[in-house]
Amino acid sequence: MKRHSFSFRLFACIELGSSYNVNIPNFYIRGFSNRETFKMKKITNTMFLLICVIVGSLIANCSYSDSTKIENSSSYQLIPTSSTQNNTGNSSAPSNTEITKIELKEEIIPIKIGETEIKVVVNKSSIATTGYLYFNMHDNENTAVEATKEVIGKNGGTLVELQHNGERLINFSLNRKQYTFDPNRIFTEVGIKKTLDNYGEYTLEAQKEVSRFANKLAKDYFQNSKLVIAVHNNTEGNLSIKSYEKGQEYGNDAKLVFINPNTDADDFFFVTDEKYYKLFSEKNYNVALQDNQNVTDDGSLSVYCGFNKISYINVESEHNYLNEQVKMLEVLQDLVKNP
Ligand SMILES: [Zn+2]
Numbered sequence: 001m002k003r004h005s006f007s008f009r010l011f012a013c014i015e016l017g018s019s020y021n022v023n024i025p026n027f028y029i030r031g032f033s034n035r036e037t038f039k040m041k042k043i044t045n046t047m048f049l050l051i052c053v054i055v056g057s058l059i060a061n062c063s064y065s066d067s068t069k070i071e072n073s074s075s076y077q078l079i080p081t082s083s084t085q086n087n088t089g090n091s092s093a094p095s096n097t098e099i100t101k102i103e104l105k106e107e108i109i110p111i112k113i114g115e116t117e118i119k120v121v122v123n124k125s126s127i128a129t130t131g132y133l134y135f136n137m138h139d140n141e142n143t144a145v146e147a148t149k150e151v152i153g154k155n156g157g158t159l160v161e162l163q164h165n166g167e168r169l170i171n172f173s174l175n176r177k178q179y180t181f182d183p184n185r186i187f188t189e190v191g192i193k194k195t196l197d198n199y200g201e202y203t204l205e206a207q208k209e210v211s212r213f214a215n216k217l218a219k220d221y222f223q224n225s226k227l228v229i230a231v232h233n234n235t236e237g238n239l240s241i242k243s244y245e246k247g248q249e250y251g252n253d254a255k256l257v258f259i260n261p262n263t264d265a266d267d268f269f270f271v272t273d274e275k276y277y278k279l280f281s282e283k284n285y286n287v288a289l290q291d292n293q294n295v296t297d298d299g300s301l302s303v304y305c306g307f308n309k310i311s312y313i314n315v316e317s318e319h320n321y322l323n324e325q326v327k328m329l330e331v332l333q334d335l336v337k338n339p
Contacts, residue, residue, distance in 0.1 A: 103125075104124065105125075105126050106121060106123050107121070107124075108121050109121075113170070113172040114174030114175075114179070115173045115174060116164075116172035118162060118163070118213070119164070120160060121160075122158060123152065123161070125152045125155075125156050131152060131157025131158065132336075133158050133221060133228055134152065134160070134229045134230075134231055135161075135221065135222075135230050136160070136230070137162045137183040137184050138162075138183065138184065139164050139165065140166060140168050140233075141168075141233035141319070143317070143319055143320055143322050144315070145231070146322055147231065147325035147326045147328075147329055151329040159231075168182065169182055169199060170182075172209070174209055177201060177206070178201075179196055179200060179203075179206045179210075180196075182195045182199070184299075184300045184301060185298055186210050186299055187214055187218065187300065187304035188304060188307070189207070189211060191298050191299010192214070194299065196210065218304070222301070222304070222305070222310060223308075223310075227311040227312070227336070228301065228305055228310055228313075229312075229313050230313070230315070231325070231329075232316045233318060233319040233320075234319070235319060240265035241257065241268035241287075244257045244270075245257055252291070252294065252295075253294075253296055254291060255291040255292075256274075256281075257287075258280070258281035258285075259286055260285065263284075263285075264324070265286065266316070266318040267286060267316070267317040267318065267324055267328060268317075269286065269313055269314065269316070269332070270287070270290065270316060271287060271313050272311060273311040273312070274289060276311065279335045283331075285328075285331065290303075290306050292307070302314060313336075315328050
C-alpha cells in the first residue's frame with residue numbers, strides 16, 4: 001500500500017486544524033473592542049495552530065516509523081494444506097478455504113568470493129521464531145523459494161537463499177581470472193576442486209576462496225542444526241527418484257530407494273537419516289536414503305551432512321510446480337513433527 005510522505009501528512013494535519021478553529025474564539029468577544037477581539041483571535045488562532053503542529057507531528061511521526069519497520073517485509077498468500085494422507089501425486093491444488101496473509105522479514109548479508117559479491121538472503125517468518133532451517137543455493141530454482149516462503153510463513157522457520165546471477169552456477173573473479181562452480185558442490189575440499197575443474201580453471205587460490213565461503217555458510221547455518229532441509233527444482237527428464245535405482249546415475253549413492261509408481265518421479269525426498277526414509281516410504285512418498293559410508297564425495301550438502309551426522313532432507317520437485325512443492329513441504333512438516 002502506498003504511504004504519504006512525512007511532510008505531506010504533517011501539512012495535512014496542520015491544514016485540518018486551522019480550518020476547524022475559524023469560529024472558536026467568537027464566544028469570548030462580547031464586551032471587547034474590535035481591536036481587542038482581533039488581538040485575542042490572533043493569539044488563540046496561533047495557540048491552536050501550535051497545538052495542531054505538535055499533535056500533527058506526533059501522529060505523522062508515529063505512522064512514519066511503522067512504515068519503515070515493514071519496508072523489508074513481503075506479504076504472501078498462504079495456501080492451506082489439504083489432508084496429507086493421500087499421495088496421488090496429481091497436480092490438484094490444496095483447497096483455498098482459509099487464506100491468511102503473512103509477513104516475512106528479510107535480511108541480506110553480502111559475502112565476497114574473490115572480487116565478486118554474493119548475497120545470502122535470509123527470510124524469517126514474523127509469526128514464529130521456531131521452525132526448521134531451509135536452504136536454497138541454486139539461484140534459478142525460484143519455485144522452491146516461493147514454496148518455502150509460503151510454508152515458513154505458516155509454520156515458522158528460516159530460509160537461507162544464495163542470490164548471485166540468477167543461474168545455477170556461480171561465477172567469480174580473482175586476480176584477473178574468472179572461475180565457475182556449482183554452489184552445491186563446495187561443502188568438502190574434494191568437491192570444490194572437482195567443481196572448479198569441471199567448469200573451467202582450477203587454482204589453489206580459487207579453492208581457498210570458495211572454501212572460505214563454504215565454511216562460513218556451514219558455520220553460520222549448518223554446523224549446529226539438527227535438521228537441514230534443502231529445497232531444489234529439477235527439469236522433467238533429468239534428475240528424478242529413478243536416478244537412484246541400482247544401475248542408474250546415482251545408484252551407488254543410495255542405500256535404499258522407494259518409488260510410488262502412481263506419482264511423478266520428479267517429486268521426491270532425498271534423506272541422510274534412515275528414520276526419515278521410513279517416515280516417507282511408509283506413507284508412499286518417493287524417497288531415497290543416501291549411503292553415508294559409500295556415497296561419492298562430490299561436495300554436495302547431503303554429503304557434508306552425511307559425513308557430519310546432521311539430518312538432511314532434500315525436497316526436490318519440478319520447476320514451476322508450486323502447489324506440488326508446497327504440498328511436499330507441508331507433508332514434511334506433518335511427518336517430522338508427528339511421525
Ligand atoms: Zn538445485
